Amino acid sequence: MKVLDRRKMIFVNGVLLALLTLSMVACTLLGPVHLDLSRALRDLSFANPDAEILFRARLPRVLLGVAIGGGMAACGVVLQALLGNPLACPQMLGVSGGASLGGILGLILFPNWLLPIAGGLLGEISWVPLAAFLGALCSMTLVYRFSLFHGRLHPYHLLLSGVIFNSFIAAVIMFLNSIIDFYQAQGLLFWLMGSLSTRAYLTVAFIWAYISFGFLWLWAKGLSLNLITLGEEAAMQLGVETGALQRQIFIASSLMIGAMVSVSGMIGFIGLMIPHVMRLIIGSDHRLLLPASFLAGGIFLCWADTLARVLLAPAELPVGIITAFFGGPFFLFLLYREGRKALTL
């Protein structure tokens, strides 16, 4: 009888953690400018350009990428389980869009009294994610309500409302961008396409804190997530307080999505692809699937961002383009497969 045991937990997570560490080291060293690691570590002062590139430019970016890739994958896992829809992911459901709009409104309505604190940075890493979190939570609730008929969630309604909601949000963002001159025009592309750019360590630390908190919250619900995939009634009968579970998952994943979108915009498809691939490899038990998907998502975005940096060097692509490049065809493949399954049922 093969079931999830401690050995499998440790083995899978250990292998993925090792791969993630290797990827992080490799991606820190790879880039448009050649970096000599021994020279960088020999002298850590500002005078050493290798150390400067390594610690100021590459490392915080890689750390941020891992957090966001992992967070997106974890959110994809829980949304798919909760909504019983293998095609769900933060972007597809319009949740990332809602978070973007929330974040932009947060920037526009940025209260001036927050500015002097830590040169605006502290305000930026608490106020904007908060606004994005509220945006994510509102859109998640809204899209969910619109797909609920007589207490049943309609899978294709859910996706359609998400897609429509997304294009509506994109229009609103474009509109806001043309009437309000905030930051530069480049700011707009960042929210819509998603990109990682180098951030201060304080920002990276805050994002890691938000994402770790949300992730641990979700992970604690791993067992209940297994049960909710059987449907709401079956989960209730097996002892899950489904209403409370749903609220907690909406809040925890909105918190993560809000934090992620506020620094990187909409990086799509990770939450769709990674959970599927991991399910094929390690099975559907969420107590393992969640941490494994987090680590795999981190690995994936780490490499995708490296590709975005070196592909057209010295120019840089938004990493959202790379993930969409892989994710678009993947989504179509899943849609085709799910459609065929629905026909044969």
Place this chain on the structure above:
Amino acid sequence: MNPAIQTRDLSFAYQDRLVLHAVSLSVDRGEMIGILGPNGSGKTTMLKIFSAVLHGQGAVKINDRDIETYGRRDLSKLFAVVAQESRMNFPYTVAEVVLMGRASYHSAFALEGKKDLEIARASMELTDCLLFANRYLHELSGGEKQRVMIARALAQEPEILLLDEPSAFLDLKHQVQVFELLRRLNRDRGLTIVAALHDLNLASLFFPRLVVLRDGKIYRDGSPKEVLTEKTIEEVYGIRVRIEQDPFSEKPQLFICPSL
């Protein structure tokens, strides 16, 4: 002895459609009851109220305590439910599905312990599922799937087993196997069983007490001999039947008389 389930004036309506109307029913511990009635007579609704998925008006007491005072975790240790059909959007193996029945017995972070595995194995043995324990649920036939669902229900170690048409998608052999298993569980372990049933002949053979629902009300309640009469069947189901006593089991059996 206190009844396991007791309802008084239980009513339930979906929006404005009344499904159950002032149902008063008492199920003793260790009883095996078949609920009969045509589609839409309220069988499924009643089972859903017993497992607290739906909440009706009127009192429902489980072991002499109001059902509303139980938490879901406690209820899942008292009741196990085998539904008409089960949804499976993601690939789980049979063993994983059966172990889900143990969820209320260990903490959310912990993996299943030795005792959980033993109980799951024993339930799979009882339902003949052990052979395909490592296969994916969605690869199984309807009959095999139903046996897995019963195994999961048994893994919950419930006092009361609720089944909604447990033999709906099964061939004759598996239907009889399921009913024999239920009878064994009832006799050997004292498991209280309440099942919504469609097949009146099998119900008559295996269930000592039958309750017939019509339009959300209890229409007849008693032994198969008392309940399954030509008059009752015609009034409830609207078809004409001939009823004879099977000489071996001494239970009434139906013969359908089609109108030509």
